[in-house]
Each structure stands twice: as C-alpha cells, then as structure tokens.
Amino acid sequence: MSQYSGKITLYEGRCFTGQKLEVRGDCENFQDRGFMNRVNSIQVQSSAWICFDQPDFQGQQMVLEPGDYPEFHRWNSINDHMGSCRPVRMHGEHYRIELYESCSFSGQMVTLCDDCPFLQSRGLKSCINSAKVFGDGAWMMYEEPNFRGRMYLLERGDYSSHSEWRAQSPNIQSVRRVVNYF
Structure with a gap:
C-alpha cells in the first residue's frame, strides 16, 4: 500500500445508508465505478482526503480528515454532489x-x-x-x-x-x- 493510500466510504443516503462506494487511493470518477455523484454521508477510516464536486479532480474542493460525516453539511458542502476524491499527499508531520x-x-x-x-x-x-x-x-x-x-x-x-x-x-x-x- 502506498504512503498516499487510505480508506474512505461514500454513501448515497444520509447517516451511512443506501448504495456505498469504498475507495482506497485515487478515484477520478465515481460513475466509472458504478456510483452516482450523489453523496450524502461519508466515513473516513484512514488518511486525510480531498474530495471534489466534479469528476477528474475538478470543481469545489473539500478536505475530510478521519471521522464520520452523517450529512453533506458536515463537510462544508452546499449540496450533495461529489465526483472524485484522492488521499492528501502528505509525508510526515513537519x-x-x-x-x-x-x-x-x-x-x-x-x-x-x-x-x-x-x-x-x-x-x-x-x-x-x-x-x-x-x-x-x-x-x-x-x-x-x-x-x-x-x-x-x-x-x-x-x-x-x-x-x-x-x-x-x-x-x-x-x-x-x-x-x-x-
């Protein structure tokens, strides 16, 4: 596993319900993995993640650190659209x-x-x-x-x-x- 890997789980519904997508590493387009671009809750199991409201790492950025986000307002988003994500590129603690x-x-x-x-x-x-x-x-x-x-x-x-x-x-x-x- 690379130093930039981690795990994030995206859910279509609020409070971790509905269809889910588990991601480890870069994911340029959720739809390519059979997941629509509606994300209403997220669990970040490890690493910090940057998520984008558009595919191909475009659009509004949202950074999520490990924890549970039961609805999209919790990650400072104005809507439930999300199209791509990747782990934050970090090397240590300085x-x-x-x-x-x-x-x-x-x-x-x-x-x-x-x-x-x-x-x-x-x-x-x-x-x-x-x-x-x-x-x-x-x-x-x-x-x-x-x-x-x-x-x-x-x-x-x-x-x-x-x-x-x-x-x-x-x-x-x-x-x-x-x-x-x-």
Whole structure:
C-alpha cells in the first residue's frame, strides 16, 4: 500500500445508508465505478482526503480528515454532489508555509508553522497571491476567517499565483494544517 493510500466510504443516503462506494487511493470518477455523484454521508477510516464536486479532480474542493460525516453539511458542502476524491499527499508531520501578497513570491510575506484563523492579525491583507509549502504537511486555505467558506488544498510545492491552487480570486483570510493520521 502506498504512503498516499487510505480508506474512505461514500454513501448515497444520509447517516451511512443506501448504495456505498469504498475507495482506497485515487478515484477520478465515481460513475466509472458504478456510483452516482450523489453523496450524502461519508466515513473516513484512514488518511486525510480531498474530495471534489466534479469528476477528474475538478470543481469545489473539500478536505475530510478521519471521522464520520452523517450529512453533506458536515463537510462544508452546499449540496450533495461529489465526483472524485484522492488521499492528501502528505509525508510526515513537519509543517511550514510561506504566504505572499504578490504573485511570484514577492511583496509582503509571512511564515506559518501553525493554524491561523485570521491572517490580518499577522499583518497580511486578505489577498494571498503566491505560496510555498515546505516540509511534510499539507495546508488548507479558506476565503473567510475561522476556517470557513470555499477552501483550497496546498500540498508540498511552490504556487506562484492563486490560479495554481485553483482559486478564482486571491482572497484568503484563514489557513490551517491538514492533520495526518498515520
């Protein structure tokens, strides 16, 4: 089993009822596995997962850590559509991210090693145009304070503009680490 494997079970009905799909590793399209794109509850048995509301890892992102999610509101979704998922690419437990106000790693910068519920408290404006993720961990960036609103996953690597993490705008107001459970 690869270091990026885990197990997630998706259910068509609320409270873990109806047709189910067990996934271990990347799943680009639920329909290819005979499962429609309606997901109303989820059990994440191991690893952290990134789920997308469209097939082929496209659309709105939702990160789910191990636990039970009896209805779609519990994973910060506005509806029950989901089309693909994969384990979050994590390597260990050392977290560090640099956030830049301008593209191509320029302008004011802040380094974080811990969650930050309100980036303006660290002296940054609400626009984050580039980022570098160091170390082992992955990070979630949110458009609203206190880890709310549309979310974006950043795994280890360099992101020279907000479009590289699939954001429609550079408006980011909070950041948190994705916790890995080995």
